[in-house]
Amino acid sequence: FSEGEYSIGDTVRVLTEDYQEIARGVVNFAEQDVQRIKGLRTEEFKKLFEESVPEEVIHRDNMVLMI
Numbered sequence: 001f002s003e004g005e006y007s008i009g010d011t012v013r014v015l016t017e018d019y020q021e022i023a024r025g026v027v028n029f030a031e032q033d034v035q036r037i038k039g040l041r042t043e044e045f046k047k048l049f050e051e052s053v054p055e056e057v058i059h060r061d062n063m064v065l066m067i
Contacts, residue, residue: 006031025063028054
């Protein structure tokens with residue numbers, strides 16, 4: 001799940017269900033788009049957008065693990 005508002009390019013915290021921070025990363029999607037694609041396969045969510053979009057919400061090259 002996601003909480004709060006964020007836009008493309010923002011740095012966000014990645015939390016477990018009990019709110020333990022496990023990573024921080026730069027997001028490729030705004031919060032409202034993450035809500036739309038959550039649970040979908042890449043080929044499914046790419047059909048929701050008119051333009052080309054990244055395949056991941058946070059690419060591993062733009063993420064730092066905190067654990």
